[in-house]
Amino acid sequence: MPAATSALAPASRPPAASRRQSRYAAVREQTAALCRPLLPEDTVVQPIIDVSPPKWHLAHTTWFFETFLLQEHLPGYRVFHEQYAYLFNSYYNSLGSRVNRADRGTLSRPPLADVYRYRAYVDEHMQRLLATVGDDEAAPFAAVFELGLQHEQQHQELLVTDIKYILSTNPLAPAYWTDQPAPVASATAAPAATWLSVPGGVGTIGYQPAAGDAPGFCFDNELAAHPVYVADFRLQNRLVTNGEYLEFVRAGGYRDFRPWLGEGWELVQSQGWQAPLYWVERAGEWLRFTHHGLQPLDLAAPVTHVSFYEADAYAHWTGARLPTEAEWELAARRFAPTLDPAHFLESNRFDPAPLPADAAPGRCHQLLGSCWEWTYSAYHPYPGFDKAPGALGEYNGKFMINQLVLRGGSCATPASHIRLSYRNFFHADKRWQFTGIRLAQ
């Protein structure tokens, strides 16, 4: 970067650079803010392979900017540490060997302080880079920059869920929030669910800026938008609640194989599942672990931390079923939910909120935020899907097998990260995300 240009940069800096700089800073700060209540010790451990140490998240998101932007676009950039690429590459075969995923929790070094130094170093260079690149949103730089931010937001959600898991396995049941009171459980039940009818036919799903989707960014797995045929169907106007799910538990839902898929029933038996993850029965009362430690179960709040198997078994037990991905998106487009920050990461609630007793029965609630909603659709490529060349082609495509699509975002998703066309995906047995249930018929 010639010095002359650099000296002139502030004056001539286009608005895009400024917007990018502040957006970058805000996203990065959000990540740091999530880790601030943690002790260094909390940032190291990995109780199960799905859960990464917070220290790793902090570094890996930084490595992403360093690898795909600074090394590509900032002339003369020198990496912060030669071995961090080995330590903090997640799964990119294109970028060489790396620490086994299962061994992330064995690494005490670099210490947290060094990881923060790494972040500061990369942030400083990113700000320099952002000051110099042009305004062209269609340039390759712009796409990868946006991807880096979205990627960091995905890891923010993982930080919330991984921290919860880490603290939950500790016999001390420590709270993440130590300076604010836990929400009080609802005094009244949730309003009864109603069924909303959706007429069938050919509709279009996938990312469609022309049809109202916010322009600017989507993941490759949301493309191409394409027609699908669905029959008439009905969807419940809210998520299934803890109270409703507790009836299933009490009715022996975890002791009767009939509503379960075969592989789900095997898990129930081999893992000893008796309730959703984090539920604990103490002296006849049900508690559950939250970011405030163990708290009473709020019967009016959406049930969460259920696997697909549990969601499907519950739906069968009620005589209903889970929606398909296409049904969910077509219904969501029809009911046009508003995006309420109270249901997202920014609320710092980290728990799906109960529906108010006076919620309008004719509207479709909790479609965005609250809980990821399991669909009975495999995470497979859309027609015409094509993965990017190079390492970023490994971002989504290679996972398109043996996972199910979840829709709508959760209380741990940044509000600016969600879209109606957004496709999240997990294996059917996973429970540590904020996953919930919406019934269809």
Place this chain on the structure above:
Amino acid sequence: MPAATSALAPASRPPAASRRQSRYAAVREQTAALCRPLLPEDTVVQPIIDVSPPKWHLAHTTWFFETFLLQEHLPGYRVFHEQYAYLFNSYYNSLGSRVNRADRGTLSRPPLADVYRYRAYVDEHMQRLLATVGDDEAAPFAAVFELGLQHEQQHQELLVTDIKYILSTNPLAPAYWTDQPAPVASATAAPAATWLSVPGGVGTIGYQPAAGDAPGFCFDNELAAHPVYVADFRLQNRLVTNGEYLEFVRAGGYRDFRPWLGEGWELVQSQGWQAPLYWVERAGEWLRFTHHGLQPLDLAAPVTHVSFYEADAYAHWTGARLPTEAEWELAARRFAPTLDPAHFLESNRFDPAPLPADAAPGRCHQLLGSCWEWTYSAYHPYPGFDKAPGALGEYNGKFMINQLVLRGGSCATPASHIRLSYRNFFHADKRWQFTGIRLAQ
């Protein structure tokens, strides 16, 4: 069963009874015929959990008739042996506990001779029962009887593939066929594949007797027939050949992660896959294990014994993809393949035959028989799918997760068992079935 009726039965036997009796006898004899070349020792072993001992297949299919027909419909029927229900129940939780699937190969008793006695006992009672039931095809009896026959045909296919696996793991590489020569490998390559175009739109898939499907029987998983939307697509007019797949092997297909799904690449590495199952390289020449023992690779024959991961990786490597289940069925209905017994179990070939050099380029070949064709569609319920009540409800529904649909039948499928709407399903890593590849675009 009143004696009077019994005495009169032969004279007054309606045609349906007679048809059923001979059909029953023919299906049962086919199973026994498949096991005739085996020694008692061959019928006991279970080298991997997927492969059941032939003795078990012989008994389990018999148990099915005993449990669901004789015990339900033949008054005064006494089971052959009290413990056979425990030994030979496959996976029906509704019917109580059973031998662990992984332990089937530890059971030396009952010996093969007793299993044949069991078959004879049940066959004799089945013939008695068939002589007495009426002509009503819509009666519950008729449906379960038909299911029993279809079930036995499914196990005939498994016998062919399981026997192959059992013999293949033996260092002596014994042949199943000892009294007939092995087919000679093709002298010429297969005719070049051509692309057939299929126009998109809304079409109907699933079992449709009104639209030409043979009336009488389908599995519950083929229902309900329902509209689907597909875009225009192209399908190859034949299966991928050994010769074509060998190019992929030789080009390093098993050493480059790029065309592979993530879980597939992990298997390639952990299992050391270097070629399809049963392929062996000896002194630079490729052989493969068949029911005739080790034989040279026929380059013109369809490649088989590939997992979904290999099928998908191969398709990516060529720049194409696998078809979806809907595409396959809509194309199959359009191209209306004839059912050639030479490609099915009855041919006793047990190997997919090469396409003749003069096969018509404009037709779609090998759609039925030869190899099960992997689709990139999850084995999920069709809209409106409803499983049967009771134990038979466990037949299909509980497997609808983490498996992929395969279409068209194979060289080990009885010809009378296949339909255009038939949905077979296996996990993506399975290779011991006669699975093949048809490319789409």
Place this chain on the structure above:
Amino acid sequence: MPAATSALAPASRPPAASRRQSRYAAVREQTAALCRPLLPEDTVVQPIIDVSPPKWHLAHTTWFFETFLLQEHLPGYRVFHEQYAYLFNSYYNSLGSRVNRADRGTLSRPPLADVYRYRAYVDEHMQRLLATVGDDEAAPFAAVFELGLQHEQQHQELLVTDIKYILSTNPLAPAYWTDQPAPVASATAAPAATWLSVPGGVGTIGYQPAAGDAPGFCFDNELAAHPVYVADFRLQNRLVTNGEYLEFVRAGGYRDFRPWLGEGWELVQSQGWQAPLYWVERAGEWLRFTHHGLQPLDLAAPVTHVSFYEADAYAHWTGARLPTEAEWELAARRFAPTLDPAHFLESNRFDPAPLPADAAPGRCHQLLGSCWEWTYSAYHPYPGFDKAPGALGEYNGKFMINQLVLRGGSCATPASHIRLSYRNFFHADKRWQFTGIRLAQ
């Protein structure tokens, strides 16, 4: 071998050859006799890695003679089958690669009939060879010949115990003996155990033909005879009975960690042990599986099929301990037990017999035969132990770690196979051998 020599052989055959020929024939016949009650199917399975298929035992013992005698000493000998060395080598690294031990139960071929043909072929050639070799007992041939016979006798014991295990895992609980009645359980308790005192000091253990041990053969692990020092000790005059052990079971012995070694207690919990192997409680009555199927527990008979952990825990629970190997042998030499065939394999009882109610209290009973007696001594080399060169050096030496010594032989040991210096060895968790308990103080 020239025909002329062969024709003359009977006349000029030296006594040693004749003795060897008949001894060889007798030992080989004993093996075949043990397998005669089995069906071909019984000879194939391997329910756990410790248990080998009877077909494998029949072939492996034959391979031993073929490899170490016929190939070495019979000019022009041609092996029966080129691949049998790969199939039937047990653990000799010196002799090349082999079937994994855990995979022995996956091999249906060669069938049992071929294995018997193999035995006949080798037997015929062995008889020819034996007719020609000289009388020199010190020659290398003589030592290996003797080793081959002793080796076959070891496998006779394994056949008895492996067959028992194979039949026991079958839900049909089939009996091995179908043509003879099971022994009736004792009407009276065993005579009370008494303590026999043995004065301490320096004594000699190990094989000592000069001191009364039958000359001719011992395993290398019994050498060199060497002095040991033991303190005064006491030994019980009989084995612990089922009745005594049942008190331990009923007193909660399997639910209290205190008498157990740490690794033993982990096994009790992880394996769910509640009693010795083969014990089954049905409606409040204790049965156990035998070669006659399920039979009532004989309270006067020695307890058997206990692991070292159970033997040690029982001993602690009574306030006693297990003897060391040196104590056992010094006591045995002092009490000079007679060798009663009723307690060995030849009795076809395959179960340790109860001590008669009038057994002399001052004598030491059941030292030979009945049950292998666990000692609290590691199976380590004796001072001066040196393994043989070549493949036979792998016979014993490489197992001298993590195993415990057992002494005295069992009801499945051929009577001619045992000695006071005989060292058997198993891992502390093994229970499928006829292992029992003698207390020391």
Place this chain on the structure above:
Amino acid sequence: MPAATSALAPASRPPAASRRQSRYAAVREQTAALCRPLLPEDTVVQPIIDVSPPKWHLAHTTWFFETFLLQEHLPGYRVFHEQYAYLFNSYYNSLGSRVNRADRGTLSRPPLADVYRYRAYVDEHMQRLLATVGDDEAAPFAAVFELGLQHEQQHQELLVTDIKYILSTNPLAPAYWTDQPAPVASATAAPAATWLSVPGGVGTIGYQPAAGDAPGFCFDNELAAHPVYVADFRLQNRLVTNGEYLEFVRAGGYRDFRPWLGEGWELVQSQGWQAPLYWVERAGEWLRFTHHGLQPLDLAAPVTHVSFYEADAYAHWTGARLPTEAEWELAARRFAPTLDPAHFLESNRFDPAPLPADAAPGRCHQLLGSCWEWTYSAYHPYPGFDKAPGALGEYNGKFMINQLVLRGGSCATPASHIRLSYRNFFHADKRWQFTGIRLAQ
């Protein structure tokens, strides 16, 4: 404790109390000193089950004093935290349930700072308690107090080895010592080993204060002292060096099954062992990981971090063998080594030092400190061994199976912790301790 007494205590405090107080303080400080170079993150991880997090060691040793002394002997004592007994009990079944050993590395809380607060709290109360108890060395208190100190010293050694392992698995290969230079590798080879002859006969092993052992303390497993008989034998006058072992490596020692015990050879193959733990070959040069990071191999220093299998295979390869426990102790008593602090923990070297080139050839070197010496003796009870009643009875006795005795202490052992009768014990496959080889014949 009444205030009056407390005020008077210093004046009337008996010398024993004062001695105990300062000894307690010194031992406890040593533990803290070992952890001082660590970051909080280093104290959390558990890369393999054998290695405990340093934080856990700090807390567990404290829990020992709290549980066995403060709760028993200090009236009115209140535990620091109710759940610490669950978190920091190691293996005492008598004291209730506890965190699974394999899960110690998943616990981020309590943080390191809280663990130090726990130590300070217990230390303060221990000092109070020590001020009040009497002078009677034979009282139960005195024995348990001494055991607590010895126990803490054992964990000091584990801290040194566990920290080494933790840092070694980190791709950054961080050094524990950052403020002191690494020792320079020896310029000359070690003096050639000589054989020292020891005459056989009956000798006594075990703890014998009457025969010169320091009075005051031994573990129960060193009792009772008892006569043993050994034959004449020879022992090398120093430990095997890296240079000598490197010859074994270069000669293909890890590729030839012949010198290995069977279970050892399986480990070599399944674990891919090619050299001792921590050895790394880089561009033809051998390095090894130390507390100073990766350092060149010192050919004159004793080889360390070898399993029993490697020690035994090396000995066989040279035509020698390992000594038995009795041989080692009788020889050690004969050669009466002096205790040189340079070979122990206190040197802060944490690495066995090379023997000086001018070491006297006729003396027996490195018997104490340097490396634990593998013996070919099982860790079994001595005659007359009796474990203590209650929880402390679990200290040693329950481990007396499947482990081997090691003798002499290592460079990580506190000098005041070792005795000639000291019996250390590990499983034959363990390599993370400072284990070495001394040859016998």
